[in-house]
Amino acid sequence: MRNATIGDIAREAAVGKATVSRVINSSGYVSEETRRKVVRVMERLNYHPSAAAQTLSRQASDTIGLILPEVSNQFFSEILKGVSEMVDERGYTLMLSSSENDPSRDFRALRAMIGQRVRGLVYIPASDYTEEPLRGQLRRLLDQFSCPIVLLDRPLEAFSFDTVMSDNLKGGYMAARALVRAGHRRIGVVAGDPDLFIGRERLNGVRQALRESGMPLREEDIIPGKFDERITFERALERFRQGDCPTGFVLSNNLSAFGFLRAAEKAKLRIPEDVAFVSFDKLAGQELYGLPYTYLDRHETSQGRQAMQALFRRLESPDRPVERIVDPPDLVLKGSERRMP
Amino acid sequence: MRNATIGDIAREAAVGKATVSRVINSSGYVSEETRRKVVRVMERLNYHPSAAAQTLSRQASDTIGLILPEVSNQFFSEILKGVSEMVDERGYTLMLSSSENDPSRDFRALRAMIGQRVRGLVYIPASDYTEEPLRGQLRRLLDQFSCPIVLLDRPLEAFSFDTVMSDNLKGGYMAARALVRAGHRRIGVVAGDPDLFIGRERLNGVRQALRESGMPLREEDIIPGKFDERITFERALERFRQGDCPTGFVLSNNLSAFGFLRAAEKAKLRIPEDVAFVSFDKLAGQELYGLPYTYLDRHETSQGRQAMQALFRRLESPDRPVERIVDPPDLVLKGSERRMP
DNA sequence: TTGAAAGCGTTACCAT
């Protein structure tokens, strides 16, 4: 049973399609009487305008695209929440794609969004795309968007899009400083993916803080975790067993924290007695476990909302200067940073 | 700069639009030579067919809709992951809406999906809609879908859609039995939302197990948690302070567990020495904390995939009998169920 | 205040 069309409504209400259209969009002149008549018919026939037809005719859709690297990572779920809320509030519709950190899936998602002619795109790239030919391919794809694009969480150098991201340098710095203040004299780090700017940046922040504190980061105290739980687990465990460890670590994100904590447990290291840490990103329900867990709050939901706001701002004034919103994290002390004698 | 259209391609390649269309869809006859020529032009012009135009013309979209109650609840994130994976694999596109457990937002989401003329809908309702007028409104909306609908996680009685859900009765039963086996002689429950079938069902499972074990559930041992963290926290704390408590509890979902654990901590009750439990749903990263956490694994990602598979099955054979897939949870013993002397 | 008709970018039918 076909859905009612504007033609059906027009016929039943004995008016022209144009009039029905005006009623739908509350645009142009329609006498109150006609309006009511039309509305009644629409209700009777359960009329819902076809988004596809509207998009085609208006040459603009009501869809906002969101591409993110991992749907089921709590960090991105919170971002999704922020984006989804605002999309809803403004009466848009959300098209979601997950790249699972894979550039080819990232590109596929981009192509799908182009096909949808999305009204705006919030994009968390799977990679930094600093190397050819990927970067060129990305540019070609991004050029196809005739709508605003906001980069979220991961900036893309050499592209000038509005961007909302954390202050990663400062974050790394704050985390390391917290450990220093707690009295640690040797500090290590579970580094994020060195292929990602945000990974290097956090590491740089740590480096800088340690240098300033006169205890430069040693190469052997950098555990390459790549923002991956398993890799972090393996490397951290290896490092623990090797001995001669720092007393405190900076962890680069929530997945690093998972891996690190598993490794610590396996190595029978107590937190913070045997090994202390400060991590980027909270863990769902961390408060409960009695586990001390000091972290940098990156306001994920708020960042999602900010990205959408930036998108809407640009939608309204396309010529405004490019925006880069850099959100400084908040340090939340929960005891895991402590130095035990 | 407009996106290229099929007309542009046709002109540049000096062929008819129909031919270009055949190339796009690999349908009908096109000589290899022409095909190549057309493909070359499409690549040169970065051609991406307009999804809206295709939808309109084919009278069918490539979009799958997903409506869920809470985007940022880990349980639903995992479901989202399963759905999103399959949508991707089959070359569809995902439209996501979150109702935040609010029927009016639920309805709004449904209307949006109708407008999109989605090809299929995976629907986790915000409510059971057992009462009028809501149920009637829901029916009117659902009737507008000319595509398959699969109910996920929460069944809707009086509607005969394909359904994928947990075996909640059995889950409640298993959880309570686990406590009984562990030696508990008095068992309570943090009940889910009594307005939801799944909430009542889990409670019934617990009741049944306890009755069979000759220690019927007492009214005062039912803590009304409503699947809400805050409510559970408050009620559980109240109950703990009141004293004369069961030694073990069944918790109805992950949010109940959060609230319960916070309350236990606040009341200085140790797990499982002072109070034991078995909960529905895992917690992200629970393994890490050294917190014993016995739970029922409900295979969320798999359920998401199963829902999509059911959807595709129905898409392929619309006349097959209605399917109800009831997934029994797995009990994962992690020590929180233990009875300490 | 209203309606006829053109156009949006495809697909599919029908000729050729």
Added chain:
DNA sequence: ATGGTAACGCTTTCAA
């Protein structure tokens, strides 16, 4: 094997 053309459901312009 190919192309012209009429849909598809809506918006928008223009005339009335």
